[in-house]
Amino acid sequence: MLIHLNGALVSAAEARVDPADRGLTLGDGLFETIRARGGRPLRLAAHCARLRAGADVLDLPVPVSDEALGRALEETLEANAVTDGVLRLTLTRGPGPRGLLPPPQPRPTLLITAAAAEASSPSPIRAVIATKTRRNEHSPLSRCKCINYLDNILARLEAAKRGADDALLLNTAGRLAGTTMANLFLVIDGVVVTPPVADGALPGVIRAEVLAAAGAEERSLKPEDLASASEAFITNCLGIRAVVSVDGAPIGDGRPGPVFEKFRAIP
């Protein structure tokens, strides 16, 4: 496997990240997961826009243009003979001395990996509501795809222990925010709804497309709203999947519904 590291393709087995990289020591960075088809990254402009919005929040310079990013992503696909797959782009603030304050002239680390698409897995999801942690809607990081993913990891581990496929995260006010790796949509009284970004929902790229395509509405949602949903589904760049139960209680009739079927092909 070859990876793109700071502008060059290198063997993954030999690629070296500096142990002083602030991504590793402080979680000081961002990432994007990008679907690729036909050897090209999909929705490049939307991913670049989110990356730059996150970099603004972090005061982190993005060392390359969107065009150069696009080329690096394509080169990574080509070097690994991946046409249909998934790209992961990681941007950290690079190495730094001890302490929280970034160096005045950071040398960011830009890392891109590619993997072939897994066998398409449209299997419906049985979810739980995470009890061990909450998403912090009071932090601007809830609106950035940053590499501080431990709350999501804790919730995902809890889901696995409880025999579920994924976990829904509540925000600190007890509202639904999304799952550990996707945005959440419900269909309530025929209206497609999704938690607002202000409630801690990540501004997902596919979320935005489904919002537009479905004429959906951003609305604060409580766990009790799941009982009145006829459908639930989750979205990210890797796909749209139906949620058929939460904490053991079926959503609607416990099967993927017509709104899901209508939009499942978007990603």
Add this chain to the structure above:
Amino acid sequence: MLIHLNGALVSAAEARVDPADRGLTLGDGLFETIRARGGRPLRLAAHCARLRAGADVLDLPVPVSDEALGRALEETLEANAVTDGVLRLTLTRGPGPRGLLPPPQPRPTLLITAAAAEASSPSPIRAVIATKTRRNEHSPLSRCKCINYLDNILARLEAAKRGADDALLLNTAGRLAGTTMANLFLVIDGVVVTPPVADGALPGVIRAEVLAAAGAEERSLKPEDLASASEAFITNCLGIRAVVSVDGAPIGDGRPGPVFEKFRAIP
């Protein structure tokens, strides 16, 4: 400089962290900052206990015994000819494939660096209250020294922009939780008080010692309480420093006070 990486001392310039390390890609790890004197790590048992408590929360195996950790820390000091200094220990879940769920048999990364102590800097601190983010007391991570440090970095950047030395973080309920890198103590009506861990305070090693030595009390604190404090100071393993103003308003008479002077030598 030599660093301790997975059991061996290697040149920092050559030490290689795998780009697939979950510490780098997901912030999946913990750290400790440990004061060293006379070539030995101080308060090793307390640091090991906190590391293991965090590892329990993360479901992360600690690959070595406390004794082996102590030896590795001493070797790192010796290899760098540091007797009086600071050690940083980072433990991540190691490399993993795509996705949040950890590999079933993780190979954790253990990284130790040493630096000589900076010229002792007991200078008093002018602080601000961070407005851009909040600490999430609803997450068990608020009680772990994990490498998801971006909220702290955002607050530290805000402090720098506002011409301050550090920032106090509020929790999501508006209570004082601590600073970006230290625990907070106030003296109110002659009583030494500090935010409880339930409010998002990190269970600091020096915090515990000051709590015991000062007969201090854990108490939820609001920003308004700063106005009635005769003193404020912050503690971490690198030292105890007086806070002489917050958001431009002096604490007490705006000078380091007698309680600070009594305990400043603890670390």
